[in-house]
Amino acid sequence: MQVSQTLPARRCEAVKPTLPRGMERDGFVALVDAIASSLGIGAAAMMTFRTMIASTRPSAFKRGPDEPCCYLSQNEIAHKRGVTxxxxxxxxxxxxxxxxxxxRTMANGARSGFSGCGVFFGVAIARVEEFLCLRDEVEADRRAHARLRGQRSSHKRHLKGFLSELIEHQGRTAEVARIQQKFAGWPAGQALHRMSLEELQKHEAEAEALTISASDLLHETHDRPLENERSYLQDTTQDSNEVTCNDPVDMRGVGKPTHSTASGPQPDGHVHCLEKQDGAVSEAHKSKFIQNLGGGRLYGLCSEEMRLWLDIERQKRGRLDFHSFVIAAQKRLPELGIHPSAWEEAVGLLDEDAAMLCVLITDAKVADPEVTILSAGAYLRGMVRAQRTGSLNIMGSLIGLNERSRRRY
Incomplete structure (x- = not known):
């Protein structure tokens, strides 16, 4: 009889769930907190979970014969939480x-460390691997949500510009009024945060379609490059490997992101081609060099992966415009492992056109076997830091990409 009682106890100890190597109790709580909403657990219930688990011994999550357990009564927990x-x-x-x-409580619901009755956490510990996968999915959805919000923001900025030009050149025609009416029905930016990923995907697609329709309408009424489409992004029949600059460029100047993020060729060239002497970055897109670039030539500086997104955008609208490059750059971000916040920071400081060029440059260098980029996100943030110190030189980087492209071909 003694043998039959001892074996089950040993078996129970052998299968007691424990946290994986490198994870402690607090890390486990943070993991559960990250996926709580996906499990249907609200903030108040999660606070109760944290209160109960705080009463356990951290060592019980890693070793020892006892499963982590909270022996506090419901009244004691309620007192700690300040609720009923x-x-x-x-x-x-x-x-x-x-x-x-x-x-696991006694018949009367009582909990006691002496009787081994209370609230046990082994069922959750046994699901750690499942929770880790779920956290990755939640984080992926969160990033996708942020990316879609960013794209909707771009659609909104461009559509406002298109409508302004349409009203100026055509007046409020029936088609312009239709676009305006649909645009007025768009939810505010804050409302986007409350949308599910599926709802936001649908809205972003509709917003892009409306923006394209306005761009098409404006394109039909012009026989010149559109201000909103930027003359340097119009398709051209000129050689995509030829890049000219009407201003002299000192190729010895270098505007580098931090040394820790990349090695090899970095953004080079003198800032004179990029900005006015007062350094206003909002004037970057007005550089003669940029204005001389056609969509075909800028397309030629992109990586193969970026070109795939641009080809998709070209199919949607029949041409490449400024909006195409901005949206393609944003869709490339997750593939490069760049967090949406890095794009938001770049747009906030550099404006959207220059931020797009920074992503294009980062992406092209990641794809260049002669350049070692340890982190695309860190490189992009390094370019933003360089702008803060006045050393960023987008123009020189584009010239460098063009020169490397010419050497390869």
């Missing part, structure tokens, strides 16, 4: 349904 015991019962029921806790 009824609320704690509701929270515990939700946590049980979500598979985060297991309640």
């Amino acid at each position: 015991a009824c609320r704690i019962r509701e929270h515990e029921a939700a946590l049980v349904r979500a598979g985060l806790i297991e309640k």
Whole structure:
């Protein structure tokens, strides 16, 4: 009889779930917190979970015969939380349904460390690998959501510009009024945060379609490059490997991101071609060098991956315009592992056109076997830091890309 009682105890100890190597109790709580909403756990119930787990021994999550357990009564937990015991019962029921806790209590519901009764966390610890995968999915969805919000923001900026020009040249025609009416129905930026990913995807697609329709309408009425489409992004029949600059360029000047993020060729050239003497970055797109670039030539400086996105945008609208390059750059961000916040920071400081060129340059250098970029996101942020110190030189970087392209071909 003694053998039959001892074997189950050893078996129980052998299968006791523990956290993977490198994860401690607090890291486990942070993991659960990151995926709580996906499990249907609200902020209040999660606070109760944190309160209960804080009463456990951290070592129990890693080793020892005992499974982590909270022995506090519901009244004690309620006192710590500053809520009623009824609320704690509701929270515990939700946590049980979500598979985060297991309640083992005495017949009268009492909990005691002496009798081994309480709230146990082994069921959640056993799901750590599942939770890690879920966290990755949640983070991917969060980044996709941020990227779509950024694209919608770009659509809004461009559409406002298109409508302004349409009204100036055509007046409020029936088609312009239709576009205006649909545009007025767009949700505000803050409302986008409350949309599900599926809802936002649908809205962003509709916003892009409306922006393209306005661009097409404006394109039909002009026989000259559009201000909103930037003359340097119009298709051209000139050689895509030829880049000229009407201003002298000192190729010895270098505007580099931090040394820790990249090695090899960096943004080079003198800032005279990029900015006016007062350094106003909003004037960057007005450089003679940029204005002499056609869409075909800028396309030729892009990586193969960026060109795929540009080809998709070209199919949608029949040509490449400024809007095409901005949207393609944003869609390239997740493939490069660049967080949406890096794009937002670049747009906030450099304006959208210059931010797009920074992504194009970063992407092209990542694809260049002669250049070692340890982190595309860090490189892009390095360009933003360079702008803050006045050493960023987008123009020289574009010239450098063109020269390397000429050497390869």
